[in-house]
Amino acid sequence: MEEEFTYPEPAGLSDCQIGEKMVINMGPSHPATHGVLRLKLEIDGDLILRADPMVGQLHRGQEKLAENMTYNQFIPFTDRLDYLAPMSNNIAFAQCVEKLAGIEITSRCKAIRVICCELSRIASHLVGIAAYAMDAGSTTGFMYCFTMREKILTLFEELTGARMTASYARIGGVARDIPEGWMGRVNSFANWFLPKLDEVDNLITRNRIFVDRAAGVGVVSKEAALQWGLTGANLRGSGVVSDLRKDVPYLGYEDYDFEVVVGSKGDCYDRWMVRIEEMRQSIRIVRQAIEKMPDGPIKVPNSKISLPEKKGVQSDMEDLINNFLVVTQGPDIPAGEAYFEADNPKGALGFYVMSKGGGVPYRVKIRAPSFVSLSAMQQILPGHHISDIPVILGSFDFVLGECDR
Amino acid sequence: MLEKLISEFQDALSARPSRDGIEAFNCKKSALVKVALRLRDAYGFEALEDIAAIDNGEDAGQERFGAVYHFYSHSKKCYARIYASCQSADEPSLPSLCSVYKGADWHEREAYDMMGIKFEGHPSLRRILMWESYPWHPLRKDFPLAGRQAPLPPLFEGQMDAAEIIPAPEEGGPFHSPNSGVSAVAQKEPRSAEAQDMEKLDNV
Numbered sequence: 001m002e003e004e005f006t007y008p009e010p011a012g013l014s015d016c017q018i019g020e021k022m023v024i025n026m027g028p029s030h031p032a033t034h035g036v037l038r039l040k041l042e043i044d045g046d047l048i049l050r051a052d053p054m055v056g057q058l059h060r061g062q063e064k065l066a067e068n069m070t071y072n073q074f075i076p077f078t079d080r081l082d083y084l085a086p087m088s089n090n091i092a093f094a095q096c097v098e099k100l101a102g103i104e105i106t107s108r109c110k111a112i113r114v115i116c117c118e119l120s121r122i123a124s125h126l127v128g129i130a131a132y133a134m135d136a137g138s139t140t141g142f143m144y145c146f147t148m149r150e151k152i153l154t155l156f157e158e159l160t161g162a163r164m165t166a167s168y169a170r171i172g173g174v175a176r177d178i179p180e181g182w183m184g185r186v187n188s189f190a191n192w193f194l195p196k197l198d199e200v201d202n203l204i205t206r207n208r209i210f211v212d213r214a215a216g217v218g219v220v221s222k223e224a225a226l227q228w229g230l231t232g233a234n235l236r237g238s239g240v241v242s243d244l245r246k247d248v249p250y251l252g253y254e255d256y257d258f259e260v261v262v263g264s265k266g267d268c269y270d271r272w273m274v275r276i277e278e279m280r281q282s283i284r285i286v287r288q289a290i291e292k293m294p295d296g297p298i299k300v301p302n303s304k305i306s307l308p309e310k311k312g313v314q315s316d317m318e319d320l321i322n323n324f325l326v327v328t329q330g331p332d333i334p335a336g337e338a339y340f341e342a343d344n345p346k347g348a349l350g351f352y353v354m355s356k357g358g359g360v361p362y363r364v365k366i367r368a369p370s371f372v373s374l375s376a377m378q379q380i381l382p383g384h385h386i387s388d389i390p391v392i393l394g395s396f397d398f399v400l401g402e403c404d405r
Numbered sequence: 406m407l408e409k410l411i412s413e414f415q416d417a418l419s420a421r422p423s424r425d426g427i428e429a430f431n432c433k434k435s436a437l438v439k440v441a442l443r444l445r446d447a448y449g450f451e452a453l454e455d456i457a458a459i460d461n462g463e464d465a466g467q468e469r470f471g472a473v474y475h476f477y478s479h480s481k482k483c484y485a486r487i488y489a490s491c492q493s494a495d496e497p498s499l500p501s502l503c504s505v506y507k508g509a510d511w512h513e514r515e516a517y518d519m520m521g522i523k524f525e526g527h528p529s530l531r532r533i534l535m536w537e538s539y540p541w542h543p544l545r546k547d548f549p550l551a552g553r554q555a556p557l558p559p560l561f562e563g564q565m566d567a568a569e570i571i572p573a574p575e576e577g578g579p580f581h582s583p584n585s586g587v588s589a590v591a592q593k594e595p596r597s598a599e600a601q602d603m604e605k606l607d608n609v
Contacts, residue, residue: 056534063519064543068550099425226451226479229508240479247482336424339475339486341454352457352473365457367475375511404534 020044026389028057034131034393035400037374043386051381053374058404066364070330071097071171074364079165081366082402085124085345087116087156090169092342095250096351097171100338101331103305108296109173110252114289115186116159116168117251117342118282122193123152124345125233125275125397132272132394133204136213141204148196151189158182171331172306173299183290190283201276214268218380218392221266228376231369232347234396237274238266244343256285268395275397304332330359346370346397366405370398407485410448414440421488427475429486434499437489441474441505450476450485453506456513458520460546463494470497470522491522501527519544 021044028038036057042050062081066074078093079086091113098105105113130145153163158179160166168175204210220230225238235242243260245253261277263270299306303322312319325332335357341350347369354363373396380392407428411418417436421429432440444450454475461469470491477484491497501524502509513524514533521542524530532539541553554571 056532056536059534061543064548064550102424224507227507229452229454229506231452231454242479247479248484334424336422337473337486338425339427339455339473339484340425341477348454350455350475352455352475354457354459354473363457363459365455365473367455371511371515372508375508378510379507 021049026386028054034398037393037400037403039377039381039389041381041386046385046387048381048384048386048389051377053377055371055374055400055403058400060405062405063364063366066361068360070359071333071361072326072330074361075169076165076167079167080401081368081405082124082344082346082349082370082399083164084127084399085120086164086166087120087160087168088124088342088344089349090167091117091251092340092344092349093351094169094171095342096338096340096353097331097333099340100336100353100355101171101305101333103172103300103302105173105300106297107252107294109298111289111293112174112178112298113169114251114253114256115183115286116166118285118289119152119155119186121282121345122279123149123156125279126152128345128394128397129200129272129275132391132397133200133210135390135394136210138204138207138210141200144196144200144203148193151192155182155186155189158185170299170306171333172302173297177298183293186286187290190287194280194283197276197279205272205276211269213388213391214272214395216265216267216269217384217388218268218395219266220376220380224376224379225266228379229372230347230376231341231372232343232345233261233274233278234271234347234369234373236261237263237271237395239264239270244341244348248341250340250342253285256288258282258284268391271395271397306331326359332359333357333361341367344369346399346402347373349402368402368405370400370403371405373398374403407448410440410443413443421486423486427484427486429488432487432489434489434492437487438500438502438505440487441476441502444476444485445505448478448485449480450478452477452479453502453508453512454484456509456516458516458522458544459488460520460544462546465494467492467494469494470520472499472516472522474502496523497521498523498525500525501530503527518542521545 021042023040023042026039026041028036038054038057040052040054041048062077065077075090075093078089081089126145126149130142133141156166157163159182160168160175220238222238222240225235225240230238239262241260241262246260258281261274261281263274303319307326308319308323313323333355335355337352337354339350339352341348349369350367352365352367353361356362381389384392411420411430414436417433418440419431421431423429454477457473459471459473461471463469468490472489474487475484489499491499499522501513503513504526511533513527514531516522517524517530518532518534519542531537540555541548
C-alpha cells in the first residue's frame with residue numbers, strides 16, 4: 001500500500017521535451033492496444049517514467065441511452081459493452097433488474113444462463129490469450145484459439161441467431177428455449193475442446209520465449225490490486241481468493257462444483273495461467289449444468305414482467321394487454337435502486353439501476369471492469385520498458401467497448 | 406452488520422432504504438472521507454467498486470446532485486452502499502476518496518465529466534470520456550439525448566474550427582419515452598415536434 005506513486009499530470013504537446021525525458025503517444029491506432037486505447041507515455045530512453053491512458057474514443061453514451069428506453073430495449077446495448085462475451089453482459093443486466101424487482105427466475109432459466117455465461121467466458125478467454133500470445137510473438141497460438149472460439153460462436157448462433165451480438169437474456173427469463181439436440185452438441189464441444197486447449201497450453205505455457213517475456217513482468221501486489229479495485233481473473237492472478245460466483249452466488253452457482261483459480265505472484269505469467277485454468281473449470285461447470293438441466297418454463301410466469309405465451313396472447317384478452325404493455329411500456333419494475341455484479345470474463349461487471357417505477361430506468365450506471373483495469377495502468381506501467389507494454393496490456397485482457405461505454 | 410457504523414457517526418450517517426439486500430446509508434459529505442477510512446480499515450471493505458453520480462432532476466433543488474458509492478469486502482463477501490448529496494445545484498462538489506482508494510481516481514473523473522460534480526482534493530481532475538474542451542456534462546437530465554452543438558477539439562495549434570459536432574437527427578428516435586406520449590418526447594427533443602409538424606404539412 002505504501003508503494004511510491006504519483007498521479008500523472010496533464011501534459012500538453014508543447015512540453016514534449018522535458019530535459020532528457022520525452023512524451024510520446026502509443027495508440028490510439030496501435031495493434032498492441034487492442035482497440036482504440038491511447039497511452040500517453042513519459043519516457044527516458046526506453047524506460048517508462050509515467051503512463052497516462054487516454055480512453056473515451058469509443059464513448060457512445062450508453063448510460064444516457066439507457067435512460068430513454070425500456071429495460072428490454074437496453075439489452076442489445078449491453079452486447080456492445082464487452083463484445084467478446086455479450087451473453088454475460090445481457091445476463092448481468094437482466095440479473096440486476098430482476099434483483100431490483102425481487103423476481104426469482106426459473107431453475108431451467110438459471111441453468112441455461114449458466115451454460116451461456118461459461119461458454120462466453122471460454123470464448124472471451126480464448127480471444128484474450130490469443131491476443132496475448134500474439135503480442136508475445138506466437139501467431140500459431142492465435143490461430144488455434146480462434147479456431148476453438150469459432151465452434152462456440154457456432155453454438156451461440158444456433159441458440160440465439162447471432163454469433164456475437166446475442167441479446168439473449170430478457171428481464172425475467174431468456175429469449176427462447178434451447179433447440180433440439182443443442183446440449184448434446186455443447187457436450188461434444190466440451191469433449192473436443194479440452195485436448196485442444198492442452199495443445200495450446202503445451203505450445204505456449206512452457207515456451208521459453210513466452211516465459212521470458214511474461215514471468216516477473218507487470219507484477220501487481222495483492223494490496224495494489226485491491227486498492228485499484230481490480231476484479232475477476234486479474235485480481236485472482238494477484239493471489240486474492242475472490243470469485244463472485246462462489247462468494248456472492250447468483251444463478252445457482254453455489255450448486256456447481258468448481259475451483260477458484262488463483263495465482264501467486266501477480267505477474268503477467270500468473271494471469272495467463274489463471275485464464276487457461278479457468279477455461280477448464282468452466283467446462284466442468286458446463287458439463288454439470290447439462291447433466292442436471294431441469295425441465296420447466298424459461299421465463300417467470302408473471303406477465304407484467306416477461307412476455308406471456310403466444311398461445312395466451314392469441315386467445316386471452318388479459319395476456320394480449322400485458323403483451324402489449326411489456327413491449328411498449330416495458331416491464332413493470334418498482335421504484336428503488338439495486339446494484340449487481342457478475343463475475344464476467346473481464347472482471348466484475350456491475351450494473352447500478354435506479355428506478356422510479358414503470359418500464360424505463362431513471363439512471364443506469366455501468367461499472368466496467370476494463371475501465372478499472374486500465375486505470376491501474378498508471379501505477380503498473382512505470383518502471384517497465386516500452387517492449388513490455390504489449391505483454392502487460394495483453395495480460396490484463398481489457399475491451400475498449402466496455403471501458404468507454 | 407454495519408449498525409455499529411451508524412452509532413460511530415451518529416451526526417453524519419443515517420440508514421437508507423434498500424431493496425436489494427445491500428446495507429445502505431446516507432452520508433453527509435463532510436464525513437465521507439472519514440467514513441470510507443473506517444469502512445476500509447475497521448470493517449474490511451478493501452475495494453471501492455463504483456461511483457455512480459446521480460442527477461435527481463431540477464425539482465430537487467439543492468439536493469439535485471449526489472453520488473452513490475459501492476464498496477465491496479473481499480474478506481466478508483458483502484457490499485455496502487453510501488449515498489452522499491452534493492448540497493448544491495449550481496456548484497456540486499464532493500470530497501475525493503483518492504486518498505483512501507486509489508481506484509477512486511477514474512470513477513471520480515468520470516463523475517466529473519458526465520455530471521459535473523467537482524471532487525475536492527482529487528489529484529488530477531480532468532475529463533475522461535469526453536475531450537478536455539467539451540463544454541457540457543451529458544448525463545445531466547437537462548442535456549438532450551440528441552446532444553448539443555460543440556466544437557471539435559483542435560488537433561494541432563492553428564487548426565481550429567474545421568468541423569463541429571452537430572446533434573444527432575433523432576426525430577423522437579427509436580427510443581421509448583415513458584409516462585408520456587408524444588408531448589414529453591417533443592419537450593426533450595424540440596426538433597422532433599418540428600419534424601412531425603412538417604410531416605403533417607406534407608400530408609395536407
